[in-house]
Amino acid sequence: MSQQVYNFGAGPAMLPVSVMERIREEFLDFQGMGVSVIEVSHRAKQFEKVLLDAQESFRQLTNLPDNYKILFVHGGARMQFSALPMNLAGRSASKKCLYVETGNFAKLANKDAKGYGDIQVIASSADTSYDRLPAITPEMIDQDAAYLHITTNNTLYGSRYSQFPDAGNVPLIADQTSEILSRVVDYSKFGCIYAGLQKNLGPSGTAIVVIREDLLGHASAETPVLLNYEQCAKDNSLTNTANTFAIYVTGLVLEWLQEQGGIAAIEKINEQKAKTLYDLIDAGDYYRGVIQPEVRGTMNVSFNLASEELEAKFLKQAGEQGLYALKGHRSVGGIRASIYNAMPLAGVDTLASFMKEFESKNG
Numbered sequence: 314m315s316q317q318v319y320n321f322g323a324g325p326a327m328l329p330v331s332v333m334e335r336i337r338e339e340f341l342d343f344q345g346m347g348v349s350v351i352e353v354s355h356r357a358k359q360f361e362k363v364l365l366d367a368q369e370s371f372r373q374l375t376n377l378p379d380n381y382k383i384l385f386v387h388g389g390a391r392m393q394f395s396a397l398p399m400n401l402a403g404r405s406a407s408k409k410c411l412y413v414e415t416g417n418f419a420k421l422a423n424k425d426a427k428g429y430g431d432i433q434v435i436a437s438s439a440d441t442s443y444d445r446l447p448a449i450t451p452e453m454i455d456q457d458a459a460y461l462h463i464t465t466n467n468t469l470y471g472s473r474y475s476q477f478p479d480a481g482n483v484p485l486i487a488d489q490t491s492e493i494l495s496r497v498v499d500y501s502k503f504g505c506i507y508a509g510l511q512k513n514l515g516p517s518g519t520a521i522v523v524i525r526e527d528l529l530g531h532a533s534a535e536t537p538v539l540l541n542y543e544q545c546a547k548d549n550s551l552t553n554t555a556n557t558f559a560i561y562v563t564g565l566v567l568e569w570l571q572e573q574g575g576i577a578a579i580e581k582i583n584e585q586k587a588k589t590l591y592d593l594i595d596a597g598d599y600y601r602g603v604i605q606p607e608v609r610g611t612m613n614v615s616f617n618l619a620s621e622e623l624e625a626k627f628l629k630q631a632g633e634q635g636l637y638a639l640k641g642h643r644s645v646g647g648i649r650a651s652i653y654n655a656m657p658l659a660g661v662d663t664l665a666s667f668m669k670e671f672e673s674k675n676g
């Protein structure tokens with residue numbers, strides 16, 4: 314038996330082992346059809362059921378109100394950075410789209426949006442290297458705006474909103490890529506949430522977009538048909554050949570989540586995992602967290618050691634012990650443990666033991 318490996322990669326990230334085993338089992342013969350799921354037509358009734366079941370599982374897990382559509386769209390999360398203003402800036406004559414910049418992806422979100430609306434960054438924590446989340450007060454939100462965009466979990470740093478800004482009548486739009494389904498969230502507070510699948514849901518390259526129905530129908534005339542959310546909703550995500558494999562895997566991951574007891578149950582485990590690592594960070598000054606304690610989330614734990622040499626040694630030895638992909642993002646450096654829903658407690662405990670041992674030998 315080869316060494317047990319725990320994958321702490323930020324995305325594409327680990328999936329539940331039982332899901333991957335099921336994919337392997339079914340791969341050559343999907344539902345007795347004698348063909349693989351990746352060979353079945355996206356218009357076949359068997360695939361239609363896969364899609365409808367995935368949407369239904371998502372709806373049940375999140376308690377999603379009926380007036381929200383669930384779409385699967387091409388191009389991952391980043392494609393939505395442009396698609397959002399294309400679809401939504403036209404809601405307001407002012408075309409004002411408000412953004413809060415709390416990290417690298419939040420910055421890309423407003424950068425990619427430029428040209429499709431009057432893009433305004435109303436608050437940013439760039440001046441403190443995104444170590445915090447800037448306060449958003451009602452006066453900062455122009456009620457004439459088409460939407461307010463936030464990134465609920467900042468993947469490179471691990472900061473997360475515990476409470477979401479109150480945008481009044483302006484729809485709140487959230488990039489939930491690195492935390493979707495990791496905690497109970499009241500979706501009725503949002504006009505739209507979206508996420509690349511590759512962290513808590515499935516393979517990369519596709520995004521899930523959950524959007525309130527009244528926000529459809531405002532796309533600019535130039536919006537490419539495959540980025541038009543209204544069209545996507547009309548065609549139930551099958552305007553062209555959908556990423557059938559990604560939707561199939563997502564359906565299995567959602568079933569797995571239901572088996573775990575749903576989102577409230579996984580949230581507790583996520584809290585426990587993050588606490589294990591943050592307790593260790595807080596126990597001394599050997600490991601130094603990159604964000605302010607009050608904005609810590611549960612999905613990405615980023616920290617530094619005293620020097621880059623020590624970090625390189627840490628990463629090398631961790632890798633030798635089967636603790637894979639702990640290197641921080643190239644723009645932040647240091648160490649990052651991504652501990653999404655699929656990461657078992659045992660993986661985090663193994664990492665914590667390694668960290669203690671490393672400190673005692675290299676303190």
Ligand SMILES: Cc1ncc(COP(=O)(O)O)c(C=O)c1O
Pocket residue numbers: 323324388389390391392418464466467468488489490491509510517518519
């Ligand atoms: C918060 C966040 N938004 C957007 C993205 C971009 O996702 P994609 O690579 O699917 O475009 C990522 C990727 O890690 C992310 O973490």
